[in-house]
Amino acid sequence: QPLLETVFTAWGKPKKFMESLLVSSGMVAPDGQTVVEALKLFFNADRDKGLHQLFKAWFDSREINELRILPGLVCEGNWQNDPIAPRKLLVELINELADGTWWSISSLLAAVKDANPDFQRPAGDYDSWFIREEKSGGYLTGFSSWERVEGALLYYLLTGPLHWLGLVNLARGSNDGRFTAFQLVPETRGMLRGDPPITGQKENKPLQVKNVRLVLVPVGAPRMLRYQVGRFCQLSSASLKESRYLLTIASLNRASEQGLHLQQLLQLLDKEQPGVAPVDLRRLAERWSRNGVEVRNEQISILRFRDQAGGAEFVKNAEGKFNFEVLNPFIVAIAPSQQEGIIRLLAELGILVETEADV
16 A cells, blocks of 8 residues: 555545556556565656656556446446557547647547547447446447447546646646546656656655654655655645655554564664654654553543442443443443443433433
């Protein structure tokens, strides 16, 4: 998972697409294990070369099959499609377009339908592929379903991979509407004809540690550092400016299962960005390595008895049936999930319970 977060730091990228891209790039083996040497090469390459590597891996991949991961569609049966053909068609088309102009997506799709509608259908066969619309349950057969299959696939390729890989900008009429126009990015369009991008972007922006547990990783931070932070922390949010990672019990336990220790992250930060790790984080790492979990934050309900006799009667009858903790002869802590059963038990004992809602 940290490697996926390294490659794509924004939300909304389909997990299957991301996993398949990493397998196609050679950084992850088909069994899900990372390929260490391939990772080193990727992290040591400059940003433009890394982006070009991912683009080529996507464009030539048969592991990634966008038709079978289209939102809202379900592909059934053993029929085969060529995932490269739609990419090749779309890349060739947009490579003919000029920079700096916003192009209509609907016009592009209409042009393909008019000039080359069968770009992915052998012999124009629109009936042998079993593709079902998830919402209605109906099967999409015949040329009348072109917009919902071929059109949807081209829209996905344009607004998905080609946008994620930095080749096109997108525009739409409203925040929650469909994308309606696209624009080629001059710095990256060379990838459409096999050349590396020329963004010149550097990966030298420093990380920040806030409130001990929060690590802010800006866009433009070294990929290797982002990857290492992701191995120890939980990605909590991401934006166009930065990703936010949190140190949590779960993330540290996950790191420990991989043989990693928080002190290793501190050593790496000291080496790559001296001074970024505050004293409080060092104290946290030291205590965690020595003591592990020291405090548990739980939600509980309190039973407050008027006299010791009532508390003792409850404890006698509830023991073995419920989980609770006697804080003193008058007060018992119970789990909120057991509250209803405990109130029922007290009623059976002739004791009515006043809750906060009754007050």
